[in-house]
Amino acid sequence: MQTAQLLVGLDVGGTKTAALLVNASGSVLGQATVPTRTATPDELLDSISQAIHLVLAQAQVTPPQIQRIGLGVPGQVDPATGIVHLAVNLNLQNYPLGPALSARFKAPTFLENDVRTAAIGALAHVRQREPVDSLAYVSIGTGLAAGVILNGRLHRGHNGLAGEIGHMIAESGGTLCNCGLHGCLETIVAGPAIVRQMAETEPETVVRHAGDVYQAAVLGNQAAQKIVQRVSQQLSRAIQWLVMTYDVEKIVLGGGVTQSGDAFLAPILQELACLRQQSTLAAALLPDEKVHLIPAGFNPGVWGAINLTKQTLSAPEKS
Amino acid sequence: MQTAQLLVGLDVGGTKTAALLVNASGSVLGQATVPTRTATPDELLDSISQAIHLVLAQAQVTPPQIQRIGLGVPGQVDPATGIVHLAVNLNLQNYPLGPALSARFKAPTFLENDVRTAAIGALAHVRQREPVDSLAYVSIGTGLAAGVILNGRLHRGHNGLAGEIGHMIAESGGTLCNCGLHGCLETIVAGPAIVRQMAETEPETVVRHAGDVYQAAVLGNQAAQKIVQRVSQQLSRAIQWLVMTYDVEKIVLGGGVTQSGDAFLAPILQELACLRQQSTLAAALLPDEKVHLIPAGFNPGVWGAINLTKQTLSAPEKS
Numbered sequence: 001m002q003t004a005q006l007l008v009g010l011d012v013g014g015t016k017t018a019a020l021l022v023n024a025s026g027s028v029l030g031q032a033t034v035p036t037r038t039a040t041p042d043e044l045l046d047s048i049s050q051a052i053h054l055v056l057a058q059a060q061v062t063p064p065q066i067q068r069i070g071l072g073v074p075g076q077v078d079p080a081t082g083i084v085h086l087a088v089n090l091n092l093q094n095y096p097l098g099p100a101l102s103a104r105f106k107a108p109t110f111l112e113n114d115v116r117t118a119a120i121g122a123l124a125h126v127r128q129r130e131p132v133d134s135l136a137y138v139s140i141g142t143g144l145a146a147g148v149i150l151n152g153r154l155h156r157g158h159n160g161l162a163g164e165i166g167h168m169i170a171e172s173g174g175t176l177c178n179c180g181l182h183g184c185l186e187t188i189v190a191g192p193a194i195v196r197q198m199a200e201t202e203p204e205t206v207v208r209h210a211g212d213v214y215q216a217a218v219l220g221n222q223a224a225q226k227i228v229q230r231v232s233q234q235l236s237r238a239i240q241w242l243v244m245t246y247d248v249e250k251i252v253l254g255g256g257v258t259q260s261g262d263a264f265l266a267p268i269l270q271e272l273a274c275l276r277q278q279s280t281l282a283a284a285l286l287p288d289e290k291v292h293l294i295p296a297g298f299n300p301g302v303w304g305a306i307n308l309t310k311q312t313l314s315a316p317e318k319s
Numbered sequence: 320m321q322t323a324q325l326l327v328g329l330d331v332g333g334t335k336t337a338a339l340l341v342n343a344s345g346s347v348l349g350q351a352t353v354p355t356r357t358a359t360p361d362e363l364l365d366s367i368s369q370a371i372h373l374v375l376a377q378a379q380v381t382p383p384q385i386q387r388i389g390l391g392v393p394g395q396v397d398p399a400t401g402i403v404h405l406a407v408n409l410n411l412q413n414y415p416l417g418p419a420l421s422a423r424f425k426a427p428t429f430l431e432n433d434v435r436t437a438a439i440g441a442l443a444h445v446r447q448r449e450p451v452d453s454l455a456y457v458s459i460g461t462g463l464a465a466g467v468i469l470n471g472r473l474h475r476g477h478n479g480l481a482g483e484i485g486h487m488i489a490e491s492g493g494t495l496c497n498c499g500l501h502g503c504l505e506t507i508v509a510g511p512a513i514v515r516q517m518a519e520t521e522p523e524t525v526v527r528h529a530g531d532v533y534q535a536a537v538l539g540n541q542a543a544q545k546i547v548q549r550v551s552q553q554l555s556r557a558i559q560w561l562v563m564t565y566d567v568e569k570i571v572l573g574g575g576v577t578q579s580g581d582a583f584l585a586p587i588l589q590e591l592a593c594l595r596q597q598s599t600l601a602a603a604l605l606p607d608e609k610v611h612l613i614p615a616g617f618n619p620g621v622w623g624a625i626n627l628t629k630q631t632l633s634a635p636e637k638s
Contacts, residue, residue: 247476
């Protein structure tokens with residue numbers, strides 16, 4: 001009988017769940033994506049289990065060979081107990097997702113908020129090229145949030161809400177946010193906000209997601225160009241805010257909106273270049289090398305989940 | 320001969336230097352303030368020494384009884400070496416202030432940036448009432464900066480620039496800041512900015528410092544009231560920013576501008592109450608108890624400097 005030494009990493013999203021299977025030396029043995037079913041906690045567990053069984057089948061191994069499972073969950077979680085306090089998109093409230101998954105697969109499960117999990121994955125990614133101890137991973141998708149690594153460890157904050165930068169007020173009296181406040185950063189730069197601004201400016205142009213707006217901008221649509229400029233200015237400001245508050249070594253950008261690649265990144269770098277021209281402080285703190293875009297082929301969520309199981313980063317921050 | 324067990328704390332400002340002498344149990348034996356002389360490093364050392372000799376005289380003790388000296392310096396410093404890299408207001412550049420003071424008094428000297436030192440003092444102050452492990456001390460005076468405590472320790476950041484919130488861009492295309500950027504938070508809420516706004520709005524009213532504007536507002540001057548409202552809105556937003564990024568337990572406000580006391584604090588609390596009404600997230604994260612004003616009689620700078628010497632907080636953050 002083979003020793004159990006395989007690690008499973010899961011990125012559980014509101015619509016799909018990605019899974020990764022690696023061996024002790026970090027080689028990929030399987031990867032899969034399945035739709036997330038959220039009608040009941042049991043159905044959710046079934047869809048997560050389906051993803052796990054798929055990657056096991058790819059590697060021709062069986063559940064007993066799983067040593068540990070890590071997963072990132074979009075919501076408020078308690079890593080110490082494995083309880084998901086609130087995950088609206090997964091239809092979970094105060095549910096012991098970690099223990100339930102551990103019971104199904106007879107393996108310890110480590111869970112964390114999805115953006116924080118991705119921050120751990122982003123750290124691993126950046127560390128392949130240079131030694132880095134601090135970064136903010138900014139996830140720009142349906143919402144906007146940051147996972148913050150300080151001194152090589154996650155910074156969760158007193159209420160586990162550190163990095164909720166989507167709700168930093170960017171514009172007095174701006175658009176009403178889901179949170180109730182007006183002018184939150186999220187109402188300008190998140191995916192749905194980008195789509196909304198295009199619909200408001202040019203209702204005749206049909207856009208389904210932020211990528212359409214970036215593409216239209218590249219193709220010369222002036223309304224789209226204005227929106228991209230506004231979004232890029234606010235994102236460059238968010239980067240500046242994170243650097244001035246945390247003084248982290250890297251800002252890593254990821255999430256759905258960043259999938260427009262260069263069309264997304266170039267105007268942000270342009271804004272940062274403007275700031276550098278104006279100020280020696282900005283020149284010192286905001287070089288282009290500070291900002292890193294997660295490449296299309298890398299999923300920081302599943303790799304972060306793998307690293308969660310190693311417990312080097314997910315240890316509670318209180319010493 | 321008596322054992323050396325007295326601690327000296329110093330807050331070295333651009334115009335005056337405050338000193339505090341305490342014994343091992345923390346009782347105050349002397350306190351003094353002298354003008355800071357900055358023509359040469361030697362003159363600076365002389366004025367610091369004068370402050371120390373004054374508090375020693377008050378306690379009728381001699382230099383050999385000093386066990387340790389702590390000091391907060393307005394500029395970029397290296398706590399490990401005691402070198403002041405740059406302190407414009409003290410006319411120092413790459414000067415070994417710590418070693419020079421140690422040599423004069425034959426006692427180890429511990430030094431740190433002044434706002435960070437005050438943050439340590441603020442922590443001690445808040446801890447007299449409740450156990451707290453994280454806070455941001457926001458100094459609102461000639462400039463604006465924050466000293467951040469996470470997990471009971473100073474967070475300095477990768478370049479020692481964490482908490483430079485005065486240069487977070489608050490207003491696109493706003494007033495030109497000393498740093499070269501436009502619309503930095505400091506150009507709206509720092510003391511000189513408050514005075515400038517009054518001079519711009521109502522040149523016939525003579526104001527010398529921010530306190531005059533707060534007083535005019537209380538007495539019904541409408542221009543002053545508008546400025547106070549704008550400043551308070553931006554400060555409440557800065558508080559919200561710090562809470563959304565760091566998720567600290569307390570925001571402690573100190574520095575010259577806060578000396579207007581209730582006239583300063585009440586409109587900020589009003590703004591926060593507005594945010595709470597709008598949003599359950601804000602209601603959870605921004606209760607009135609979160610914000611603490613340093614009382615007039617307490618100097619967090621000298622107390623922080625005393626605590627620096629105890630090295631529980633000033634240890635390098637890298638573990």
